[in-house]
Amino acid sequence: xxxxxxxxxxxxxxxxxxxxxxxxxxxxxxxxxxxxxxxxxxxxxxxxxxxxxxxxxxxxxxxxxxxxxxxxxxxxxxxxxxxxxxxxxxxxxxxxxxxxxxxxxxxxxxxxxxxxxxxxxxxxxxxxxxxxxxxxxxxxxxxxxxxxxxxxxxxxxxxxxxxxxxxxxxxxxxxxxxxxxxxxxxxxxxxxxxxxxxxxxxxxxxxxxxxxxxxxxxxxxxxxxxxxxxxxxxxxxxxxxxxxxxxxxxxxxxxxxxxxxxxxxxxxxxxxxxxxxxxxxxxxxxxxxxxxxxxxxxxxxxxxxxxxxxxxxxxxxxxxxxxxxxxxxxxxxxxxxxxxxxxxxxxxxxxxxxxxxxxxxxxxxxxxxxxxxxxxxxxxxxxxxxxxxxxxxxxxxxxxxxxxxxxxxxxxxxxxxxxxxxxxxx
Numbered sequence: 001x002x003x004x005x006x007x008x009x010x011x012x013x014x015x016x017x018x019x020x021x022x023x024x025x026x027x028x029x030x031x032x033x034x035x036x037x038x039x040x041x042x043x044x045x046x047x048x049x050x051x052x053x054x055x056x057x058x059x060x061x062x063x064x065x066x067x068x069x070x071x072x073x074x075x076x077x078x079x080x081x082x083x084x085x086x087x088x089x090x091x092x093x094x095x096x097x098x099x100x101x102x103x104x105x106x107x108x109x110x111x112x113x114x115x116x117x118x119x120x121x122x123x124x125x126x127x128x129x130x131x132x133x134x135x136x137x138x139x140x141x142x143x144x145x146x147x148x149x150x151x152x153x154x155x156x157x158x159x160x161x162x163x164x165x166x167x168x169x170x171x172x173x174x175x176x177x178x179x180x181x182x183x184x185x186x187x188x189x190x191x192x193x194x195x196x197x198x199x200x201x202x203x204x205x206x207x208x209x210x211x212x213x214x215x216x217x218x219x220x221x222x223x224x225x226x227x228x229x230x231x232x233x234x235x236x237x238x239x240x241x242x243x244x245x246x247x248x249x250x251x252x253x254x255x256x257x258x259x260x261x262x263x264x265x266x267x268x269x270x271x272x273x274x275x276x277x278x279x280x281x282x283x284x285x286x287x288x289x290x291x292x293x294x295x296x297x298x299x300x301x302x303x304x305x306x307x308x309x310x311x312x313x314x315x316x317x318x319x320x321x322x323x324x325x326x327x328x329x330x331x332x333x334x335x336x337x338x339x340x341x342x343x344x345x346x347x348x349x350x351x352x353x354x355x356x357x358x359x360x361x362x363x364x365x366x367x368x369x370x371x372x373x374x375x376x377x378x379x380x381x382x383x384x385x386x387x388x389x390x391x392x393x394x395x396x397x398x399x400x401x402x403x404x405x406x407x408x409x410x411x412x413x414x415x416x417x418x419x420x421x422x423x424x425x426x
Contacts, residue, residue: 067096121401123394125168125417129214129367129409132157133305134200135177145301146372147379149411151177154200158207164414165208167421173214173261173409174200177306178221185231187219187244191251198255205256214259214288215252217245217273226311228264228318236318242269246276253282261344263290265318271338288367289340292328292354295319298347298373305372328354329361336362342407347371349396352403359404367407368400375411390419 066072068091069082081088082097092098108118133151135141140150152160161172176196182189189195201213218228219241225231229241241264249260260277262269270289277285295316303309320327332343343362345355346369358366378396382389393412400408410416 123397128413130413167417171212183224187222190222191247201255215257217262218264259286261288274339286341288342289335291343301372355403365406368405370410
């Protein structure tokens with residue numbers, strides 16, 4: 001804004017500039033020293049000019065948008081969405097462009113407080129189950145395909161449980177790497193009361209009695225065939241395997257397991273395990289059934305962690321076909337009828353539709369397993385700087401909850417809980 005002041009013959013000073021203001025201040029100081037009366041006038045003029053300038057700038061902010069949108073384009077003959085008999089927009093009483101729509105969903109998104117008030121799904125640390133890999137060594141081993149995850153010694157496992165517990169994650173599931181010399185086709189080590197899993201369960205329950213310890217019921221970590229069941233001539237035997245699973249589940253319950261989780265996908269195993277537990281007095285031990293466990297390519301890093309890759313073929317004769325959705329409803333109905341307390345979908349993110357189908361079909365709690373391959377993909381992308389790890393993980397957890405998962409098994413459990421706490425999300 002220009003404010004010109006005549007200061008002599010053919011000379012004017014622009015008080016709207018820094019130079020002009022400086023001249024007037026210096027001039028006023030000199031005139032005050034020499035008792036000249038013009039000082040008050042010049043000071044008043046400066047203040048007036050500053051007020052006018054401030055008024056000019058406050059009337060229209062530098063980045064303000066002219067909502068009339070007139071004169072925006074140099075070509076006035078171009079298309080104007082507000083003109084014509086069938087105009088896309090009209091003008092309001094202020095002559096601003098206006099979409100005449102009463103319902104505006106963005107009103108419920110206009111601030112963090114508003115979004116928080118109307119949020120439909122909130123993930124809390126209590127929704128997480130934290131999977132932990134354990135082995136008999138007295139040191140930890142990194143898992144190359146799962147950065148950030150380790151095979152824990154029992155001492156390290158207990159520390160990890162404590163850190164997660166203090167962050168609000170109080171439910172854990174154990175997966176053992178078993179020495180090769182202890183493996184067999186019948187998986188007898190799976191029900192050894194002094195095996196690594198029963199000892200780990202007793203250790204956790206003794207130190208954190210209010211924690212929930214889940215145990216995996218399946219033969220693959222203990223099998224010299226690398227399969228979830230007993231093998232004969234290249235075939236996985238269903239009923240013989242269920243016999244062994246019942247022994248495994250009872251052994252785990254005796255050690256203090258709160259929840260047994262059969263992941264084997266043998267037919268009828270939930271009912272048999274329920275009866276085995278009940279007959280031994282473990283009526284309070286829950287069953288988390290791997291109801292819709294698919295023959296997925298996402299399990300590779302997990303099998304690296306346990307050294308449990310199939311010794312031959314694949315697992316497609318007992319795990320579900322990834323192409324099938326309705327089949328999951330058959331499995332869910334059977335598991336519920338046989339006494340399952342919770343149902344699981346595995347993998348997680350690629351099978352959100354299955355989570356929703358089960359949620360709509362059963363009153364039982366539904367869990368989702370954010371499996372090793374999903375975890376590894378996020379880690380790999382974040383290590384390359386392609387994704388924001390914290391943001392994408394918390395979004396992923398929310399997606400599970402939105403799809404219908406009540407419980408989420410994730411290797412990010414401890415870290416996600418810490419992020420949630422730090423951000424004040426819970």
